[in-house]
Amino acid sequence: MDIISTKEMLLDAKKNKYAVPAFNIHNLETFQAVLDGAWEMKSPVIIATTPGTIDYAGLDYLVAIAKTGAKRYNIPLALHLDHCGSIDFLQECIMAGYKSVMIDASLEGYDDNIKITQRVVNFAREYNVSVEAELGRVGGVEDDRKISERDVLLTDPDVALEFVKITGVDSLAIAIGTAHGVYKDEPKLDFERLDIINNLVDVPLVLHGASGVPDESVKKAVKKGICKVNIATELKIPFGNAIRRFFDENPEDNDPRHYLTPAKNVLKEVVVKKIQVCGSANRA
16 A cells, blocks of 8 residues: 545544544654554544654655555555645745645735635645645644744634635644643633534544643544544653653663663553544454
8 A cells, every 4th residue: 555645534533523533653663663553453544744844854754664565564545745835935836735634824914815816726636636725723832833821813714714615725734722732721622613614514623732732622523514633742752751761771772672672662651542532443
């Protein structure tokens, strides 16, 4: 099996009321741990990479790893460009083999967001690539994009309907009270807003900033129409903590295979748990 777009997998999730988890990875080890967990759970999976991750790991390396993983595990696997504000960079990723991209022009004015998103959709259609966009502003930090609490905008349902019709996007990331990064307090999701948007908009809806959101809240959001759940911080923290614990216990060791293996194992446990929360087990 080759890497695929997110379009069909998210439409199936919408139809059958589950969500596909999108895990942000940074290197080979985090990639392997995610795929090991998804394979064990027989779950479709989205590998999400920010522009910063691509700059760090290499575009060609990431595409090659994804293609190898899709062939080895034979589960639906999408390689997704997450939170990209540059059309040129996005097009470069598509030409390199990405089948799913997110154009994030949510920091622009509404009219500019539409124009930019339309350009991306028109280009992506030529290559069978699915497009996600964002309407409203999810707070927190993602790569070098930081949105303060006062700048967070929750998604207006009527505007969401208009945006989807005009742009033709395949999925829509909405702001309903989540944030990127680590929460200071337990987030309160606006489920009433989610209900209204889901009843108006016919494309799959995406929840960003899901790390740290209580499992029951994520499950409720999925029941109310969320079809893709983004997870990043809840992977990075346990991965880093496992490496720290290893060196606390083995200060003289310097073999990457020794300290990365327990980190991979811990990350895989998180992946399995998130798949259970999203309800995507045995959907591959």
